[in-house]
Amino acid sequence: MAPIVITEGDAVVSEIYIERGILTRAGSLMPPNPERRRVVVLTQPTVTGPVEQVERSLSDAGNQVTVITLPDGDAAKSLSVVESVVRDLNDLTLGRADTIFGIGGGAATDLAGFVAATYLRGIECVLAPTTLLGAVDASVGGKTGVNVGGKNLVGAFRHPARILIDVDVLEALPTVLIRQGAAEALKTGFIGDPILVDLYRDKGLAAPLGEVVERAVGVKARVVSGDFRESGARAVLNYGHTVGHGVEIAAGISHGEAVAIGMVAAGVVGERTVGFAGRADHDALIASLGLPISAPGVDGRTVEDLMALDKKRDAGGIRFVVLRDVGDPLVVHPDDATVRAALAAIGID
Ligand SMILES: NC(=O)c1ccc[n+]([C@@H]2O[C@H](COP(=O)([O-])OP(=O)(O)OC[C@H]3O[C@@H](n4cnc5c(N)ncnc54)[C@H](O)[C@@H]3O)[C@@H](O)[C@H]2O)c1
Ligand SMILES: [Zn+2]
Structure with missing residues (x-):
């Protein structure tokens, strides 16, 4: 399927791919970028299966991959988690040509988007929402942020370059989600x-x-x-x-x-x-x-x-x-x- 696109003026700023099993092909669906060496995957404790698929596919495509597991849910959306993640990115010498890959529910993609929007004043971000709410709302549209006192009071507007939505993952969700x-x-x-x-x-x-x-x-x-x-x-x-x-x-x-x-x-x-x-x-x-x-x-x-x-x-x-x-x-x-x-x-x- 052709991606759904988000545009600003004449420019395409986000491409959204909705396919079954797409996470097993994550490596070949990254935005073209010959300079990219490293991809840091930011994720939640609950999505280990999808993360393994992404990790394997990104590695097979020649990337050095590091997975950082965030606290679950909104506990991830804090400035102290941002600081801890950024220190890890620094230690990895993640550079301007590298990529943050956020995978999980809306809390993980909000945090990943915010880190990508602010680290080195902004590096490439790819998101893979694993909840229905994340797929239809949180990951799409470029709003990122963390909670300080109130919900989402600190954040940035920045579109992820790509959003990969795996329908197989969504179909396996518990009814409550x-x-x-x-x-x-x-x-x-x-x-x-x-x-x-x-x-x-x-x-x-x-x-x-x-x-x-x-x-x-x-x-x-x-x-x-x-x-x-x-x-x-x-x-x-x-x-x-x-x-x-x-x-x-x-x-x-x-x-x-x-x-x-x-x-x-x-x-x-x-x-x-x-x-x-x-x-x-x-x-x-x-x-x-x-x-x-x-x-x-x-x-x-x-x-x-x-x-x-x-x-x-x-x-x-x-x-x-x-x-x-x-x-x-x-x-x-x-x-x-x-x-x-x-x-x-x-x-x-
Ligand atoms: N940026 C935006 O425009 C926007 C819009 C709407 C909501 N949001 C944010 O999104 C968050 C809510 O999204 P959410 O409901 O996805 O929250 P969430 O990320 O907290 O996920 C809910 C729970 O589902 C678990 N989970 C995730 N994927 C799963 C899977 N495949 N199978 C089983 N469990 C899974 C998570 O670990 C978590 O425990 C809030 O922080 C909200 O502020 C942002
Ligand atoms: Zn809402």
């Missing part, structure tokens, strides 16, 4: 691909992951190519995230589950501000995937405070992405009564 990723995939369907929404409606969590990922990445690549630094158009990718972020922290649930609840709230805002007529179907679809559609017991003040914090950082006030229709998103600034109604609909008052 398929469900969390489905929330973000469905989000991209709601904002940009009605056929992806239909696919989830027809097949539920059994929706074929190759097609899900191609469609979701297609939407994200299209949106990001129009607007890399989130000045406007890219904001639609935050569908479900205004309330979702607050709920994620206040309830301590996964990002995907929080986005599902946030989309339900956004459906209410859409109904009240732009006459979104598909709310019942939208909510039923989210629920049918086994995703939560309310957050009872979550403290409303905490969620509102977290939304107010986002608002302070965002000149225009509280922004909600809403749908006029599936595939037709826009950004609105709802009044307080509408926000309260949206929170009430998800069990927060």
